[in-house]
Amino acid sequence: MVASPLRVVFFGTPEFAVPTLDALLASRHSVVAVVTQPDRPRGRGQKTSDAPIKARAVSSALPVLQPDRLKDPEFSAAVNALGADLGVVAAYGRILPEPLLAIPRLGMINVHASLLPRHRGAAPIQRAIMAGDRETGVTIMRVVKALDAGPMMAVATRAIGSDETSEDVERDLARMGAALLVEVVDRLAHGGVEEAPQRDADATYAPRLTKDEGLIDWRRSALEIHNLVRGLYPWPHAFTFLDGKRYILRRTSVKERNDGRQPPGTILEASGDTLLAATGAGQLQILEVQPEGRRALATRDFLAGHHLAAGSRFSGAS
Numbered sequence: 001m002v003a004s005p006l007r008v009v010f011f012g013t014p015e016f017a018v019p020t021l022d023a024l025l026a027s028r029h030s031v032v033a034v035v036t037q038p039d040r041p042r043g044r045g046q047k048t049s050d051a052p053i054k055a056r057a058v059s060s061a062l063p064v065l066q067p068d069r070l071k072d073p074e075f076s077a078a079v080n081a082l083g084a085d086l087g088v089v090a091a092y093g094r095i096l097p098e099p100l101l102a103i104p105r106l107g108m109i110n111v112h113a114s115l116l117p118r119h120r121g122a123a124p125i126q127r128a129i130m131a132g133d134r135e136t137g138v139t140i141m142r143v144v145k146a147l148d149a150g151p152m153m154a155v156a157t158r159a160i161g162s163d164e165t166s167e168d169v170e171r172d173l174a175r176m177g178a179a180l181l182v183e184v185v186d187r188l189a190h191g192g193v194e195e196a197p198q199r200d201a202d203a204t205y206a207p208r209l210t211k212d213e214g215l216i217d218w219r220r221s222a223l224e225i226h227n228l229v230r231g232l233y234p235w236p237h238a239f240t241f242l243d244g245k246r247y248i249l250r251r252t253s254v255k256e257r258n259d260g261r262q263p264p265g266t267i268l269e270a271s272g273d274t275l276l277a278a279t280g281a282g283q284l285q286i287l288e289v290q291p292e293g294r295r296a297l298a299t300r301d302f303l304a305g306h307h308l309a310a311g312s313r314f315s316g317a318s
Helices: 015-026 052-059 073-081 124-130 166-189 222-231 299-305
Strands: 007-012 030-035 040-042 047-049 086-090 108-112 135-142 152-159 238-242 245-255 267-271 274-278 283-291
Touching: 007 015, 015 030, 015 052, 015 086, 015 166, 030 052, 086 166, 108 166, 124 135, 124 166, 124 222, 135 166, 152 166, 222 238, 222 245, 222 283, 274 299, 283 299
Parallel strands: 007 030, 007 086, 086 108
Antiparallel strands: 040 047, 108 135, 135 152, 238 245, 245 283, 267 274, 274 283
């Protein structure tokens, strides 16, 4: 017997959530409304514009709810009136209160971009790369009161390439998570999904990124700095200072050889396509640089307009 399609209320905000919403819209299930965060100033001009999920919902003629307070009785009543069978959450950006979780008949499930219980929290992709993880994935889990601690319904894994950025990995995980989510929703419609509890003892936390985290400590190894650069790309970026000027490092690679005679941060070579700096262990090849307030440049173009002498030293302060 063919199970009836489910009525789904969708919670999401950024670009990561768009493939999941699209996959639900293309499925046999019905998205009855989209809940997303209130409009906020965005971009360099700080103009108020629709977040990606709101823009997609509007273009698909879906009802949009943007509560300032999730515990607002009017919002709870509006969600209750939808008659949703299931809530789907993908990078909504706020913790849902318990009374809200209980409204859909089948509860709420979440698309989380890590292999839980590792990297619970707001920035799992970036934290995985910054930690040097070689593998990540997506987990479909039940939403509970505790942060990303609910039982797991499905998992898909993906290797992390040694030079991949957060942007590269996020794009792929968004697609993987969308497909896996629809599989789980289909199984729920047919009567149930086995739910495996997480091992709380193995949990790690992936807090939100801050701009200050991008400041490079050249005493760290070349590999750790490389992981920081790619983990913080495309935001907030890793950066350093030279002669009082701030430079964003957008792409790097690792040279394993050591040069213990030079203090960390020392520029070892700066010519042609080569901009090489000493670190606490190994050497860092800088491939793309962005001077403060300017566009990003490949190393050759950057060095053509900026004279950097071997022996100069990058620092952690202006």
